[in-house]
Amino acid sequence: MGKTTRRSVLKYSAATAALAAAGSLAGGRAWAQAASSPIRIGVLYDLTGPFTGAGSVPGSIGTQIAIDLVNEHGGVLGKHKIEPVKGDSQSKTEVALNEAERLISQEHVDTVLGIYSSAHAVPLAEKMEQAKKILWITIAVATKVLKGKNLTYTFRAGVTADHYGAAATAFLAEHSQAQLKIDPKKLKCAIIHEDGPYGSDCGEADTIHAKAVGIPIVMDEAYSATTSDLSSLVTKLKRADADVILHTGYNPDITLFLRQARDAGLRFKMLIGHGAGYSQRDKLKQTFGADLDYFLNVDPVAAQTLKPGTLKPDLESLVKIMVERYQKASGNKSVPPHVSMGFNQTWIFLQNVLPVAITKYGGTHPDAIRKAALDVDIPEGGTIQGYGVKFARPGTEFSGQNLRTAACVTQAYGDVEAIVWPDKLKTAADVMPLPKSNPYAA
Numbered sequence: 001m002g003k004t005t006r007r008s009v010l011k012y013s014a015a016t017a018a019l020a021a022a023g024s025l026a027g028g029r030a031w032a033q034a035a036s037s038p039i040r041i042g043v044l045y046d047l048t049g050p051f052t053g054a055g056s057v058p059g060s061i062g063t064q065i066a067i068d069l070v071n072e073h074g075g076v077l078g079k080h081k082i083e084p085v086k087g088d089s090q091s092k093t094e095v096a097l098n099e100a101e102r103l104i105s106q107e108h109v110d111t112v113l114g115i116y117s118s119a120h121a122v123p124l125a126e127k128m129e130q131a132k133k134i135l136w137i138t139i140a141v142a143t144k145v146l147k148g149k150n151l152t153y154t155f156r157a158g159v160t161a162d163h164y165g166a167a168a169t170a171f172l173a174e175h176s177q178a179q180l181k182i183d184p185k186k187l188k189c190a191i192i193h194e195d196g197p198y199g200s201d202c203g204e205a206d207t208i209h210a211k212a213v214g215i216p217i218v219m220d221e222a223y224s225a226t227t228s229d230l231s232s233l234v235t236k237l238k239r240a241d242a243d244v245i246l247h248t249g250y251n252p253d254i255t256l257f258l259r260q261a262r263d264a265g266l267r268f269k270m271l272i273g274h275g276a277g278y279s280q281r282d283k284l285k286q287t288f289g290a291d292l293d294y295f296l297n298v299d300p301v302a303a304q305t306l307k308p309g310t311l312k313p314d315l316e317s318l319v320k321i322m323v324e325r326y327q328k329a330s331g332n333k334s335v336p337p338h339v340s341m342g343f344n345q346t347w348i349f350l351q352n353v354l355p356v357a358i359t360k361y362g363g364t365h366p367d368a369i370r371k372a373a374l375d376v377d378i379p380e381g382g383t384i385q386g387y388g389v390k391f392a393r394p395g396t397e398f399s400g401q402n403l404r405t406a407a408c409v410t411q412a413y414g415d416v417e418a419i420v421w422p423d424k425l426k427t428a429a430d431v432m433p434l435p436k437s438n439p440y441a442a
Contacts, residue, residue, distance in 0.1 A: 049091025165205025
């Protein structure tokens, strides 16, 4: 994470500058000058532990930037400042649950916003439902957080694990013949993933969508993200002789896998990562350098990678400010997708939910927020990540999930990071197979 530290996250709110074009960023609303009582919101991320290197800290900084921008212009509706009450999950599920309990019981917040890890999000959603408090998820993607649960107090404006599998396999189905000279129905695909909710849901989605488009699966293997040896997995992959590997993992296990794979001489035509550790490219490059070039990655859009003109001018201005402030706060030039995820989901909550909760439903108590969230109706292209927002209603299979979100496929090499799928967002053509200069190239 370069210079990003827990201290920089906790102190960032004091290091903001004036924002231009406040009126346009507020959707044209006039900002009232009268001060009013602050709105206290629990903000829960992993600020220590292994998840910091897989996107949690960038996400937390994105959230803080959104809060700062709103506060600099008087707060919600121009008069309600946001007071973030922060917690550190420490990359541990039990700590995440304890921190959530502290926030709602001792700090008396009605909303907990954030959550990087799907392993935390699954039990937290159940806990918050029982407490009738709002859980506003900014990053965690496991499908099972919401699917079939009929939750009424948990909302997720971002993607699910299902979007990862759908994007990866759709990309292969569309590009395998032209780029790899292999019929998709003969493309040997291996699926590997960490065995937590995040990896398992992505792996399951890969399997379901690969079968749907007729891509053969030659291997499907789970492993513990805390393992110290993946040599047996590498051996199985060599025997499977896969053309393409779909991999879901965090930074430590990805690093271990790639190191042991390189040492053992594992070769493949392409590897497609599924967010998390693969999104933190700068951190992986500290270990692998140019060996990481040309790998593909599935994730929600990193807003700054959209081609100019994709977003409306006020949203493009917002992206520019987000990028500048993240780079200043973190000391990193690279801006991973988790920054956009943390910022965008927080911005939606502050700009599209809280004002309606206050003016239409009488306050910021959980039932007012719940009703206001269900009123949100943002068309495609209406957020900095290019998608819209409409939450599935209670009583439906994905109650609380944004039905208008989407993922993309990116490719990075050198200082280039491009969107290569879907075509409507493409900023460069994909390069497949891996160049012969790549040590993993078949």
